[in-house]
Amino acid sequence: MTxxxxxxxxxxxxxxxxxxxxxxxxAQPFPLKNVFREDVVVAGLDRDxxxxxxxxxxxxxxxxxxxxxxxxx
Amino acid sequence: MTKQxxxxxxxxxxxxxxxxxxxxxxxxxxxxxxxxxxxxxxxNLVTTEQARATAQQVxxxxxxxxxxxxxxxxxxxxxxxxxxxxIETTCSSKIxxxxxxxxxxxxxxxxxxxxxxxxxKTNLDEFAMGSSTENSAFGPTKNxxxxxxxxxxxxxxxxxxxxxxxxxxxxxxxxxxxxxxxASLCGLVGVKPTYGLVSRQGIVAFASSLDQVGPxxxxxxxxxxxxEVIGGHDPLDSTSLPQPMPSLTSVLGQGVKGMRIxxxxxxxxxxxxxxxxxxxxxxxxxQAAGATIVDISLPSLSYCLTAYYLVAPAEASSNLARxxxxxxxxxxxxxxxxxxxxxxxxxxxGAEVKRRIMLGTYALSAxxxxxxxxxxxKVRRLIANDFAAAYEKCDVILTPTSPxxxxxxxxxTSDPLTMYLCDIFTxxxxxxxxxxxxxxxxxxxxxxxxxVQVLAPALGEQTMFRVAAELERAS
Numbered sequence: 271m272t273x274x275x276x277x278x279x280x281x282x283x284x285x286x287x288x289x290x291x292x293x294x295x296x297a298q299p300f301p302l303k304n305v306f307r308e309d310v311v312v313a314g315l316d317r318d319x320x321x322x323x324x325x326x327x328x329x330x331x332x333x334x335x336x337x338x339x340x341x342x343x
Numbered sequence: 344m345t346k347q348x349x350x351x352x353x354x355x356x357x358x359x360x361x362x363x364x365x366x367x368x369x370x371x372x373x374x375x376x377x378x379x380x381x382x383x384x385x386x387n388l389v390t391t392e393q394a395r396a397t398a399q400q401v402x403x404x405x406x407x408x409x410x411x412x413x414x415x416x417x418x419x420x421x422x423x424x425x426x427x428x429x430i431e432t433t434c435s436s437k438i439x440x441x442x443x444x445x446x447x448x449x450x451x452x453x454x455x456x457x458x459x460x461x462x463x464k465t466n467l468d469e470f471a472m473g474s475s476t477e478n479s480a481f482g483p484t485k486n487x488x489x490x491x492x493x494x495x496x497x498x499x500x501x502x503x504x505x506x507x508x509x510x511x512x513x514x515x516x517x518x519x520x521x522x523x524x525x526a527s528l529c530g531l532v533g534v535k536p537t538y539g540l541v542s543r544q545g546i547v548a549f550a551s552s553l554d555q556v557g558p559x560x561x562x563x564x565x566x567x568x569x570x571e572v573i574g575g576h577d578p579l580d581s582t583s584l585p586q587p588m589p590s591l592t593s594v595l596g597q598g599v600k601g602m603r604i605x606x607x608x609x610x611x612x613x614x615x616x617x618x619x620x621x622x623x624x625x626x627x628x629x630q631a632a633g634a635t636i637v638d639i640s641l642p643s644l645s646y647c648l649t650a651y652y653l654v655a656p657a658e659a660s661s662n663l664a665r666x667x668x669x670x671x672x673x674x675x676x677x678x679x680x681x682x683x684x685x686x687x688x689x690x691x692x693g694a695e696v697k698r699r700i701m702l703g704t705y706a707l708s709a710x711x712x713x714x715x716x717x718x719x720x721k722v723r724r725l726i727a728n729d730f731a732a733a734y735e736k737c738d739v740i741l742t743p744t745s746p747x748x749x750x751x752x753x754x755x756t757s758d759p760l761t762m763y764l765c766d767i768f769t770x771x772x773x774x775x776x777x778x779x780x781x782x783x784x785x786x787x788x789x790x791x792x793x794x795v796q797v798l799a800p801a802l803g804e805q806t807m808f809r810v811a812a813e814l815e816r817a818s
Contacts, residue, residue: 282649285718295720298552299538299776305581319445325674332669337680
């Protein structure tokens, strides 16, 4: 995979030929700004249904392995 | 060549009028699935029981004289990156295997409201990354017209399902050609709508500034009808355009008299001669129907591939960060949280997805941002400018959809760059956010179908469909 990735990066060097100094970047086609929906209360997702799809849940929350304190063991 | 199957328009009409029933139509499609799905592998999941229940409901509603939707009883397949509540949605990835979404995508809700019968979830390149459906974690899909060949990708399962008569229509998603290229390779109509015209709420994100949803059908009229059902503003998608969905079914008969059709003066290398011959025939046909052919150029076309394969992986590397083994999908248990993230992602993602995550992360990294991602965004501006200049001179542009007809399985899997070159004609549309569609226009090498791509400016769907309908009449 390393050689494939460097092969791709070599190919991508083709755009180095272009003079892009005065070109504005385009990050998305139509920059819509400040898109808000109407401020009405709608039902959220069903919590049990969401947690049922998680690898582990406990007491209405996602359960994850410990992330702190392992270094001291 | 695939017109032997009933169209969406005819099925909807015949069910609504009582000439046939939704159950009978469904059973015909299920019988074909039983017969050929083993060799084609179009589906990750066939939802037989739900489909039968929906079809019976449609028939009961019609019998009771209740009003039914525009697509009542039409069997439709969905790409397996579209969320279906309580029904497995995998993106053909091990990392999401078994995941049942807690909500429906907006396009799924709209199809349901129109009365469709969902027959199943279709195979794709993992997370829609690929051009042949060979990157699926659940095995490749075969082209129903020649099972030694690929159906294209990434929406190859959706294309194959329609081409094999498993569904009358299907939905795919198109980030760099993933609807149009498989449509071309399977002899179907495939539409990539203007960015923002069809809601993406509930579609698993790949590259958010490029992704769009659209239909696969046998005919242009079917595609127009499907578009009218799924398109239009959705308050749940903040990139959804506020414009109302334009009528497409009403413009199909308007012809192309007086229209200006753009022809690429500098066609890139690598097209099969038979594909180019079909292009010539398409120009002749449109000219005969009263259009004028205008030579145009897109000087930045050859740089689009680089821009796309930097922008799309960059966005993907960010979008796919959510698969961390916490909220959904697979988890590889280790002793601590951090190593669990890594172990889950290492085991859950396939090679192409990993390749693109690494490429995207690299292109966005502090030392390389300007050299890669920053430059790619500027090339994106150049192609948008090229299109703007071209559309001063013409109303639509015609190109091949794919430089080649469907290629044999395994032909391009060893070198990712060769595979990426399949997308040369489809990528520019996504970068610009414009509309484009592929229309079958005869056959090329190995008697396999050739698709002509009609490109239109943003929200140019009506013009695009008029040209597509004319090409269909002439093919």
